[in-house]
Amino acid sequence: MSDVSIRQRLASGAATLGLTLSDQAFSQFETLVSELQRWGKRINLTSVLESDEIVKTHLLDSLTAAPHLAGDQTLDIGTGAGFPGLPLAIINPQRQFTLLDGNGKKISFVNHMIATLGLSNAIAIKARAEDYAPANPFDTVIARALATVPRLVEISAHLVREDGQLLALKGKHPAAELEDLTAFPEWEYSVSKLTVPFLEAHARHVVSLRRK
Template identity: 40%
Template sequence: MSLVTERHAEELAQGARELGLELTAQQQELLIAYLGLLIKWNQAYNLTAVRNPDEMVSRHLLDSLSVAPYVAEGGDSWLDVGSGGGMPGVPLAILFPQRRFILLDSNGKKTRFLTQVRLELKLANLEVVHARVEAFRPAAPFSGIVSRAFSELKNFTDWTRHLGNQDTRWLAMKGVHPDDELQALPADFRLEACQVLRVPGCQGQRHLLILRRTH
């Protein structure tokens, strides 16, 4: 029996429409295939704390896609830091095939899973890097750096400042508004905007903090 049901596919299509996204048939198919891989590998690799497949469409796929408008207005090269099971990097790579996404994680099991996802889904615009973020040295600054529940804002910015410049946008996906974390933001970063994310099917609060380097 398939791990992904028709109901999951319908929930994804409906949720995407509520987010204002028009998925192509191929994008819908790839997202569902990714969900199937996530459910299958999660049983052995502990990729996500969400164990119930019925919760994964909203809490993983739609949550990842909720930042699409802010990625759309950014540049062409994106880094997903601490990507884990591939959120938000894999869904965003599927949604934006013309942009380049690097998924970075220091956990070998997780990067092996991500490599399998890239191969099986034939995502040519996606690259997987197994490394600690502090040791990662790309050839050029990224247009955008995104994280989803990766760490506190101070660590996120401290560990990734060498990966961007003043043109880079840092996108931190959070639950409740992190007032304390913002107070501890390093002096060379500023909060450009805070957006409330409405994720179909998710009950908890979701916020997106958009940060910039000041110098």
């Protein structure tokens, strides 16, 4: 898939999501795709290495979370190869992003991408969420396919500001997981359906959790 078609696919998908990408953002996304492929041949970053699949399953899937962000400080836990944190940082230069993962090789890649893309609004830290102790909690903590919803609350509640939110990006509606939230009565939640452009047949949901 050429850079032109990557740009076309991104432009079409972003428009479906109500997003307008700048020329700089397009260039950054193209670089992210090529570097993910280059690094992915050497280390296990992701099983998805074909350009069109990267655009759909990593970039556009990450961007579906954009309307749900709140506040200036966002923490992406279990970011892996930088998703959803890197795409969200690219289109939100006014927000600060911290990308967290316990895998050193993946954090090396994320640090490389932050430097290569010139993302002054992003940092990467090698740590597990349950062990991370930042100076200040975050407005939004987000996780993409990392753990069950109750487990996310368990490992990241200390990272969410008192009036902040925890966003869990999930596949199918996690009804069974939500039933288990009774163990955390101080949290309330809402579920929104997400539609990923070009992956409409695949169920996607975001669970938004806040303290009562």
